Amino acid sequence: MQRGDWKLLRKSKLLLKAIDWFGQGENVVQMARQKLEGEYRDQDIIEIAYDLQAGSYIANLTDPKMLTHKEEWGQRIADILRSLGVSSACEAGTGEATTLAFIAGAAGSEVTFSGFDISLSRTLHARDFLARNGVEARLFCADILRIPLPDSSVDAVITNHSIEPNGGFERPLLEELFRVCARYLVLVEPDYERGTEEQKKRMREHNYVRGIAGHLEHLPGRLRTYEGWPLNVNPHNKASLFVFEKRDGTRPSSEFDFVSPVNRRPLAEVGGELFCASEGLVYPTVLGIPILRDECAVVCTQADRFG
Numbered sequence: 001m002q003r004g005d006w007k008l009l010r011k012s013k014l015l016l017k018a019i020d021w022f023g024q025g026e027n028v029v030q031m032a033r034q035k036l037e038g039e040y041r042d043q044d045i046i047e048i049a050y051d052l053q054a055g056s057y058i059a060n061l062t063d064p065k066m067l068t069h070k071e072e073w074g075q076r077i078a079d080i081l082r083s084l085g086v087s088s089a090c091e092a093g094t095g096e097a098t099t100l101a102f103i104a105g106a107a108g109s110e111v112t113f114s115g116f117d118i119s120l121s122r123t124l125h126a127r128d129f130l131a132r133n134g135v136e137a138r139l140f141c142a143d144i145l146r147i148p149l150p151d152s153s154v155d156a157v158i159t160n161h162s163i164e165p166n167g168g169f170e171r172p173l174l175e176e177l178f179r180v181c182a183r184y185l186v187l188v189e190p191d192y193e194r195g196t197e198e199q200k201k202r203m204r205e206h207n208y209v210r211g212i213a214g215h216l217e218h219l220p221g222r223l224r225t226y227e228g229w230p231l232n233v234n235p236h237n238k239a240s241l242f243v244f245e246k247r248d249g250t251r252p253s254s255e256f257d258f259v260s261p262v263n264r265r266p267l268a269e270v271g272g273e274l275f276c277a278s279e280g281l282v283y284p285t286v287l288g289i290p291i292l293r294d295e296c297a298v299v300c301t302q303a304d305r306f307g
């Protein structure tokens with residue numbers, strides 16, 4: 001079976017094991033890789049590992065140094081978006097919005113923001129954190145591999161250490177981010193190729209992404225900026241800034257509507273839930289957040305008769 005195929009271990013069983021490992025202070029992703037190699041889907045363990053840590057990034061901001069660091073980070077990305085004339089930006093893998101809040105705060109009202117993450121707990125923390133900081137952003141849960149947005153629907157797609165843990169999926173991830181962006185990709189991700197031997201070893205051990213610049217060069221457009229990112233929390237996980245411009249891109253004319261992550265057809269609101277009639281799936285909204293992942297959807301081919 002290929003890495004990334006649907007694996008045998010049921011997600012609930014994986015979650016119970018992960019809760020134990022997390023309670024014992026173990027690294028959940030590494031434990032799953034050591035003990036259950038080949039039995040789970042990579043994005044399930046990413047979801048679980050990050051969900052278990054939810055709240056920790058916001059807690060880190062009580063450290064004034066970390067807060068200043070994130071403010072500088074937000075200002076830099078906001079300046080880049082301004083220099084590109086970006087009108088809407090979506091952060092893929094937004095976590096607890098502890099980067100998005102500072103980008104949006106620095107960018108002001110010229111840019112509309114949205115963000116999504118594979119983890120619901122982290123998205124709920126993100127919603128609280130954004131509200132506390134007076135930032136408006138449309139939030140939803142989704143997998144970067146299947147983003148529930150139409151082609152070219154957001155002016156810029158941004159990431160901050162989000163594709164990082166999806167080693168082996170670089171090409172489909174970047175193609176999907178590229179599909180959704182109308183004009184720019186603005187990525188801050190750890191850079192294997194420019195890393196020290198120590199960083200390379202660490203990135204291999206954690207199964208982090210590699211070869212981002214090389215993969216981007218195969219997409220239609222040009223890599224406008226490829227340079228070291230100066231703000232790094234971990235000196236052994238240094239990132240680069242990648243600004244990629246799509247060939248013949250044009251600014252989106254309106255705000256996006258969600259589409260199915262399966263067949264990209266429009267979703268209709270039925271009884272407060274999102275429904276795709278052509279595939280017969282209902283995408284639930286949980287605690288106010290739309291969950292736009294096919295593995296979380298409910299088969300109900302006749303939902304529109306009852307909604």
Ligand SMILES: C[S@@+](CC[C@H](N)C(=O)[O-])C[C@H]1O[C@@H](n2cnc3c(N)ncnc32)[C@H](O)[C@@H]1O
Pocket residue numbers: 043046047050051057092093094095096097098099100116117118119122142143144145159160161162163164165166
């Ligand atoms: C290191 S954190 C960074 C969070 C945020 N970008 C920030 O700057 O604070 C990585 C985030 O990416 C999310 N993530 C990783 N792989 C993902 C995927 N395939 N789809 C959606 N989210 C993903 C994780 O759940 C996690 O919240």
